[in-house]
Amino acid sequence: xxxxxxxxxxxxxxxxxxxxxxxxxxxxxxxxxxxxxxxxxxxxxxxxxxxxxxxxxxxxxxxxxxxxxxxxxxxxxxxxxxxxxxxxxxxxxxxxxxxxxxxxxxxxxxxxxxxxxxxxxxxxxxxxxxxxxxxxxxxxxxxxxxxxxxxxxxxxxxxxxxxxxxxxxxxxxxxxxxxxxxxxxxxxxxxxxxxxxxxxxxxxxxxxxxxxxxxxxxx
Amino acid sequence: xxxxxxxxxxxxxxxxxxxxxxxxxxxxxxxxxxxxxxxxxxxxxxxxxxxxxxxxxxxxxxxxxxxxxxxxxxxxxxxxxxxxxxxxxxxxxxxxxxxxxxxxxxxxxxxxxxxxxxxxxxxxxxxxxxxxxxxxxxxxxxxxxxxxxxxxxxxxxxxxxxxxxxxxxxxxxxxxxxxxxxxxxxxxxxxxxxxxxxxxxxxxxxxxxxxxxxxxxxx
Numbered sequence: 001x002x003x004x005x006x007x008x009x010x011x012x013x014x015x016x017x018x019x020x021x022x023x024x025x026x027x028x029x030x031x032x033x034x035x036x037x038x039x040x041x042x043x044x045x046x047x048x049x050x051x052x053x054x055x056x057x058x059x060x061x062x063x064x065x066x067x068x069x070x071x072x073x074x075x076x077x078x079x080x081x082x083x084x085x086x087x088x089x090x091x092x093x094x095x096x097x098x099x100x101x102x103x104x105x106x107x108x109x110x111x112x113x114x115x116x117x118x119x120x121x122x123x124x125x126x127x128x129x130x131x132x133x134x135x136x137x138x139x140x141x142x143x144x145x146x147x148x149x150x151x152x153x154x155x156x157x158x159x160x161x162x163x164x165x166x167x168x169x170x171x172x173x174x175x176x177x178x179x180x181x182x183x184x185x186x187x188x189x190x191x192x193x194x195x196x197x198x199x200x201x202x203x204x205x206x207x208x209x210x211x212x213x214x215x216x217x218x219x
Numbered sequence: 220x221x222x223x224x225x226x227x228x229x230x231x232x233x234x235x236x237x238x239x240x241x242x243x244x245x246x247x248x249x250x251x252x253x254x255x256x257x258x259x260x261x262x263x264x265x266x267x268x269x270x271x272x273x274x275x276x277x278x279x280x281x282x283x284x285x286x287x288x289x290x291x292x293x294x295x296x297x298x299x300x301x302x303x304x305x306x307x308x309x310x311x312x313x314x315x316x317x318x319x320x321x322x323x324x325x326x327x328x329x330x331x332x333x334x335x336x337x338x339x340x341x342x343x344x345x346x347x348x349x350x351x352x353x354x355x356x357x358x359x360x361x362x363x364x365x366x367x368x369x370x371x372x373x374x375x376x377x378x379x380x381x382x383x384x385x386x387x388x389x390x391x392x393x394x395x396x397x398x399x400x401x402x403x404x405x406x407x408x409x410x411x412x413x414x415x416x417x418x419x420x421x422x423x424x425x426x427x428x429x430x431x432x433x434x435x436x437x438x
Binding site: 012044045046072073074075077096098125126127128129130133146148149150152153155156157158159171174177 | 231263264265291292293294296315317344345346347348349352365367368369371372374375376377378390393396
């Protein structure tokens with residue numbers, strides 16, 4: 001883009017982000033009042049965000065009262081998958097929007113009965129870049145990578161890694177069939193975020209999910 | 220985002236896109252003059268874009284004269300990988316930019332000696348959403364999915380599928396270890412793009428690459 005269009009775009013983006021942050025702050029205050037722990041779950045398309053939430057909702061049944069918001073450009077497929085395990089699910093269709101925004105989260109929450117809810121999962125649009133800059137009012141940001149994406153994805157997405165409160169590395173059941181430098185991946189993460197926990201999991205086989213559930217329960 | 224910020228943003232985005240389209244048109248004209256076939260290769264993070272280009276450059280050695288532009292937020296890793304197989308590679312660092320823009324392609328091409336080049340690969344930033352709307356001056360758009368991303372990715376990314384001149388489905392070597400509804404995936408594609416060819420490939424094992432090289436050579 002030319003310098004001309006760039007100088008026009010910057011102040012507009014600033015206004016958009018400020019408006020977003022104001023709404024996110026109000027959402028955060030309301031969730032805190034209600035005692036709801038809210039997770040913004042971010043990851044690439046096909047990293048296994050919905051599969052992780054399916055396994056998590058199954059495991060938490062009867063122990064916690066979760067609600068789920070799920071963002072996609074199109075289709076209700078993820079919402080339908082998650083509605084099998086949770087009676088408070090809202091699918092957000094973003095059209096051509098590459099990430100969720102605070103106003104979408106606020107409006108979706110208004111459609112839910114939050115009485116008794118103590119845990120909110122917001123499954124963001126599959127994208128390692130755009131969701132990072134938009135505060136949704138979450139308590140914690142969880143970043144999901146998967147082994148099949150390759151060991152270079154942390155280094156290539158520094159903002160995503162730097163912002164994460166927890167990193168999950170999914171699809172470890174496929175490790176025997178892949179070449180993935182686990183030590184190199186972790187070294188890249190440590191340069192960007194020295195203290196973030198990294199949990200190896202398989203949403204399919206359930207391996208490693210106990211550590212994730214413990215992390216959730218400790219919060 | 221509020222209606223207020225949205226109404227401010229829309230005319231700005233229109234100006235940005237118009238400026239982008241003007242530059243892309245000039246690039247397209249120059250590439251046509253030089254007889255260069257240019258591919259905008261788009262896919263999710265970890266779908267295997269760089270691995271596909273490595274295999275393609277190896278296979279074309281001595282038969283075609285390719286050049287490569289490769290976009291990433293950070294690191295020179297992909298550029299370094301591809302420079303082993305091609306002496307005309309430019310790595311474009313987008314910072315926090317979620318897609319390539321025409322001006323970046325134009326400026327990167329200016330750094331290359333294009334004499335004798337007949338094929339240009341532009342590896343876009345790993346993202347199924349944002350790259351779609353930005354014309355780079357390419358001759359064809361190639362969309363890369365991979366089996367590990369799941370069979371719902373076409374339906375969930377309708378613009379990506381509708382815009383593609385060719386779709387590649389990578390990582391078929393992992394099929395025995397995954398649950399992937401190949402017929403359902405293709406049915407979703409057909410609703411969005413009735414005539415686009417879909418080629419099943421493995422950039423790792425080389426399976427299916429002949430069909431891709433034939434598609435390239437026929438152009």
